[in-house]
Amino acid sequence: xxxxxxxxxxxxxxxxxxxxxxxxxxxxxxxxxxxxxxxxxxxxxxxxxxxxxxxxxxxxxxxxxxxxxxxxxxxxxxxxxxxxxxxxxxxxxxxxxxxxxxxxxxxxxxxxxxxxxxxxxxxxxxxxxxxx
Numbered sequence: 001x002x003x004x005x006x007x008x009x010x011x012x013x014x015x016x017x018x019x020x021x022x023x024x025x026x027x028x029x030x031x032x033x034x035x036x037x038x039x040x041x042x043x044x045x046x047x048x049x050x051x052x053x054x055x056x057x058x059x060x061x062x063x064x065x066x067x068x069x070x071x072x073x074x075x076x077x078x079x080x081x082x083x084x085x086x087x088x089x090x091x092x093x094x095x096x097x098x099x100x101x102x103x104x105x106x107x108x109x110x111x112x113x114x115x116x117x118x119x120x121x122x123x124x125x126x127x128x129x130x131x132x
Contacts, residue, residue: 047096
């Protein structure tokens with residue numbers, strides 16, 4: 001995979017959030033005001049930990065590769081370019097790349113007063129490895 005393959009560019013290694021990811025991800029901020037947006041790229045097998053957006057939500061616009069999104073207590077759903085995921089406030093979830101594919105999405109934060117993210121446990125290898 002090359003930088004030119006990513007619609008908005010690969011960005012930099014996502015070092016600020018690395019402790020909440022298993023594997024390597026890259027972050028390129030697209031906007032910082034209004035509804036902040038970022039291009040997030042995951043190397044194969046990379047996924048973030050379970051987390052909750054308190055008082056706010058998030059929208060994922062899938063642009064490249066193949067990945068997954070899962071809400072707590074529900075089966076994981078496969079993601080591909082063109083898929084849009086709306087994550088409601090207070091929903092425990094994770095998202096990331098498939099085992100055999102890079103994956104990129106645009107993350108749109110939905111602004112809300114006093115919002116925060118709560119990072120939780122990692123997605124277990126046992127659960128992740130069951131995905132196709």
